[in-house]
Amino acid sequence: MKNYSLKYVAATIFSGLAVVSCTGKKDASVANATVAEVDISSDDCVSISDYSLQLPDVPAAITDEEAAAAYMAVHYWDYMDFNDTVLVANDGFMDRTFAGYFSIFPYISPADAAQAADTLMKRAEVNRSSYNSVMAVVERFLTSPNSAMRDEETYYLFLQAVDKSDFIDDARRERVRAHIKDVLKNRCGTKGADFAVTDSRGRRTSLYGEAAPGQYRVVIFYDPECSHCHDIIETLKASEELSAAVASGRVKVMAVYADGDSEVWDKARGSMPDTWLNCVSPGGEVANRDIYSLPAMPVIYVMDSDNTVVLKDASLPQLVEWLSY
Numbered sequence: 463m464k465n466y467s468l469k470y471v472a473a474t475i476f477s478g479l480a481v482v483s484c485t486g487k488k489d490a491s492v493a494n495a496t497v498a499e500v501d502i503s504s505d506d507c508v509s510i511s512d513y514s515l516q517l518p519d520v521p522a523a524i525t526d527e528e529a530a531a532a533y534m535a536v537h538y539w540d541y542m543d544f545n546d547t548v549l550v551a552n553d554g555f556m557d558r559t560f561a562g563y564f565s566i567f568p569y570i571s572p573a574d575a576a577q578a579a580d581t582l583m584k585r586a587e588v589n590r591s592s593y594n595s596v597m598a599v600v601e602r603f604l605t606s607p608n609s610a611m612r613d614e615e616t617y618y619l620f621l622q623a624v625d626k627s628d629f630i631d632d633a634r635r636e637r638v639r640a641h642i643k644d645v646l647k648n649r650c651g652t653k654g655a656d657f658a659v660t661d662s663r664g665r666r667t668s669l670y671g672e673a674a675p676g677q678y679r680v681v682i683f684y685d686p687e688c689s690h691c692h693d694i695i696e697t698l699k700a701s702e703e704l705s706a707a708v709a710s711g712r713v714k715v716m717a718v719y720a721d722g723d724s725e726v727w728d729k730a731r732g733s734m735p736d737t738w739l740n741c742v743s744p745g746g747e748v749a750n751r752d753i754y755s756l757p758a759m760p761v762i763y764v765m766d767s768d769n770t771v772v773l774k775d776a777s778l779p780q781l782v783e784w785l786s787y
Contacts, residue, residue: 515559516541532574535566536581544585544592556599564603564611572619579619587629594634597624607758607777614774618645644755654763654771655753659718659741662731672716672739673767680704680781681763682717683748683756686730691760697778699735703785708737713785715739720756722746 518537520530549555563582567575586593597620603609604617621642624630630638648654656670672679682698684691695717698704707713715738719727727742734740748754754761755775762781764773773784 515539515555517562528569528571531566531569532571532578535563535570535574535578538563538566538578539582539585542585544588544596547589547591550589550592550595556595560599560603561611564613564616567613567616572615575616576619576622579616579623583620583623583627587627590629593629605757612777614645615650618642621645644757647755648763648771648774650771650774652771653769654765656769657748657753658744659716660744662734662740667741669716669765670769672714673765673769674714675767677711677767678707678713678772679765680713680715681765682715683720683754683759683761683763684717685721685759686719686726686733688759690758694760694778695734698781701782701785703782705737707785716741718743718748720746720748720754722749 518534518540520533524530524533544550567578570578582596583593586596600620601617603611604613604620606612621638625635625638625642654669656668658666658668660666669679669681682695684695698715704713704715708715715735717734717738717740719730719742722743722745730742731740743749749756754763757775762773762776763771764776764781764784766772773780776784
């Protein structure tokens with residue numbers, strides 16, 4: 463008998479994944495990052511093949527939905543045996559189970575999310591191989607450009623949980639701290655770092671120099687020789703939302719070639735719409751000095767008129783959603 467039925471939105475990062483009940487019936491298709499409501503309760507589990515993860519009971523006394531979601535997130539892994547390295551190594555099982563887990567995070571507070579991250583990583587400490595596997599899945603879900611669940615702030619919670627653990631070696635801690643440095647660099651809500659650029663007409667300016675009252679800047683760091691950059695930029699050129707925002711003066715688009723190779727730049731000068739500011743970082747300063755974290759081009763930022771970062775490494779859907787406000 464179900465004590466409590468918690469409904470939450472289930473999503474995923476990979477086409478073809480699904481949240482599956484113990485009977486084998488798909489409760490929600492999560493292919494292509496679609497979403498659906500899933501009924502999660504005490505007699506449910508997340509399953510693949512012969513493996514299943516029993517989900518925890520939410521106590522009947524917890525009737526507030528956010529509190530119930532928080533309980534589920536913190537106790538999600540109560541029945542997981544991290545000493546079972548065969549199960550942990552099963553990519554399909556881990557993908558489906560983590561898809562359900564991270565689906566809960568948008569509905570809980572940062573404090574509860576931090577507790578959930580701490581709890582999972584502490585549970586995984588029973589086995590070094592499992593610990594490393596769990597962190598690899600967390601990183602893939604929360605940082606991959608192809609992930610519908612990409613969320614740098616949530617990833618930061620897991621990095622903090624790992625960094626304060628005595629379970630990791632010095633090499634892993636150094637890598638984790640490098641990731642933390644990237645997360646904190648030009649973080650949302652902070653002032654973005656200024657940098658100099660030269661536009662397609664040879665005019666010298668800067669990120670701060672292009673700030674104007676009441677206007678946002680959409681900054682697109684790109685590589686003219688990157689095919690993915692070309693695809694994304696063509697999509698942005700055709701975006702009615704972006705075109706309208708530029709025409710109204712609400713938004714200025716700055717396309718910035720961060721590496722600064724002069725021969726490549728000469729070919730790219732005329733590649734952007736006249737209504738955009740096409741720029742190059744002189745000498746590749748942005749990339750060479752690591753002023754901005756540029757994991758995979760293109761990288762899109764949105765800056766407020768006071769140079770506060772509004773969106774960092776935004777996906778196309780995130781940018782379009784923001785433009786629609």
